[in-house]
Amino acid sequence: MSVALAGVAAPASEAYQLDLRMPGASSDLQSVLKGASLLVQEASAEGKDGQDVLASARADYNRIVSALFSEGYYSGVVSIRLDGREAASIPPLDAPASVSRVTVSIQSGPKFHFSRAAVAPVAPGTKLPEGYAKGAVAKSGVIVEAADAATSGWQDVGHAKAQVASQNIVADHRASVLSSEIGIDPGPLVxxxxxxxxxxxxxxxxxxxxxxxxxxxxxxxxxxxxxxxxxxxxxxxxxxxxxxxxxxxxxxxxxxxxxxxxxQKPRKIGFGAELSSDAGLGLSGYWLHRNLLGGGERLRVDSAVSGIGGTTGGVDYSLGARLERPATFNPDTSAYLETELSRKDEVDYEQNAFDIGFGVSRIFSDKLTADLAIKYGVSRVTDSSGTTFFRQVYLPGTVTWDGRDNKLDATDGYYAQVGFTPFVGLGGDTGTGAQLTGDLRAYRGFGANDRFVLAGRLQLGRVFGSTLEETPRDYLFYSGGGGTVRGQPYQSLGVQVLNGGTLKTGGTEFVGLSGEARFGITDTIGAVAFYDYGYVAGGGESGSQAGAGLGLRYKTGIGPIRLDVGFPVKGDTGSGAQIYLGIGQAF
CATH class of the missing domain: 3.10.20.310 (membrane protein fhac)
Incomplete structure (x- = not known):
């Protein structure tokens, strides 16, 4: 095979013409050898004088031979000529002023196989690479992997200073086989x-x-x-x-x-924004101190305003603070105090609320976490039936399993979160019961670099014990909007059983299903097709809705920018398109 790569002449220094010859080499081997060669990579670069070309040529001998070894070829012959002179014979201080033609000839020779592949002693449970076996292609990288696996195996069982003690690697060029013996010194148990x-x-x-x-x-x-x-x-x-x-x-x-x-610097400020055609514009921000008292205490103050310009009520506000101390009971458990003031101005009611509580969070592994708290909450709800005061002590608990490969743009893995919140009413208007929630997500990527991804989500919710009238509004469930059913107005599906059926409120049961097909158009731009379904029930009434649509994604360093356009496809709660703009995937 012969490949010619010609450069364009430059006034100061011309790019050299490259003649690359790899007779008998497979396409895979050709790709490896081209990737290893500096001369190939620099063939069209201008401004290279003779000294530069000679330096690359002398380096290429070792680089190409190493690439041959990595593929199991140990009888290769490499020749590199600069304007007809073998590069290895040119003294470094006698480099030509310029080089116009470079000829690289590579005779790969036969492929070698292992006649022996031994490593000892090996710790119990050590898994050696499959390619390190008699009869397998004798790739040099596999030998290194076997040595690393053997030493790591001993380190995993307490021998911190395990190392390779001896190597006996012999190539038989007549039989095209390689014998490899690696001796390991485990060292003491540490x-x-x-x-x-x-x-x-x-x-x-x-x-x-x-x-x-x-x-x-x-x-x-x-x-x-x-x-x-x-x-x-x-x-x-x-x-x-x-x-x-x-x-x-x-x-x-x-x-x-x-x-x-x-x-790091102790203080940090962050901002966020999300836009929906029905819920309007939402803005959020936070101020964080990473080490408030010199013991790693984190103080974070969050504020948010939503519903700006929306059609689903007025403007909502919230202001909260959380003081968290890591390693409180053990290195993996944090304790925290948090409080929040909030106001909601929804279509059917207005709510002013205050919450305060103490909790602990535990990290069991990179994937499994849990959180448990005890809190006091009070809220005043005003609707067409009058004003209701809710006061309760509640114990919110969550267990989260996060096995996604990327939290903002997952292409593989699973996510599951289960929440259980028992609450005890402290007044005549508030009942006693519990809320149970579940959020299950799955992702599967296909094709090169996971350019096509299927994503699914199941949301579940149920309130037990208290009646619909006695349940604080924040524990009830609605459907519609960016977090549940896109294409339907925000919280458009609830139940109408209070006050003789004229007052809409959230339900005590909820099921949500979402599916997405994500397509990568370029490395940074993607498209999404989605379908969402929601079901709400309570007080003997139930209803469902669905929405579907298309979206665009633009990948950034902080996650994909999301633009979704959804349309209602089931139910009588909405009509026309709904638009959603935010950062990160919808789920």
């Missing part, structure tokens, strides 16, 4: 020793150690170090977290570590 810390300035060292949760005295396990670093990064206090192990094991077979951190 426990975690002392932890030194550095880099913290505003955060107290004692609190840094508490948040890190260093497992001193326990058997060495690299996963525990990874968990410690993830734990510290989650706090948001640090821009950098790194752990370095000591060079040598202590006489008692313990191993010391150094934790190095770099603190």
């Amino acid at each position: 426990t975690f020793g002392r932890l030194e810390t550095e880099g913290n300035k505003r955060l107290r060292t004692k609190r840094l150690r508490e948040m890190a949760g260093f497992p001193a005295g326990e058997r060495y396990d690299p996963k525990k170090l990874d968990k410690m670093q993830a734990r510290l990064r989650r706090t948001g206090i640090f821009s950098s977290v790194s752990v370095t192990e000591a060079q040598a094991v202590n006489p008692d077979d313990s191993l010391d570590f150094t934790l190095s951190v770099v603190e």
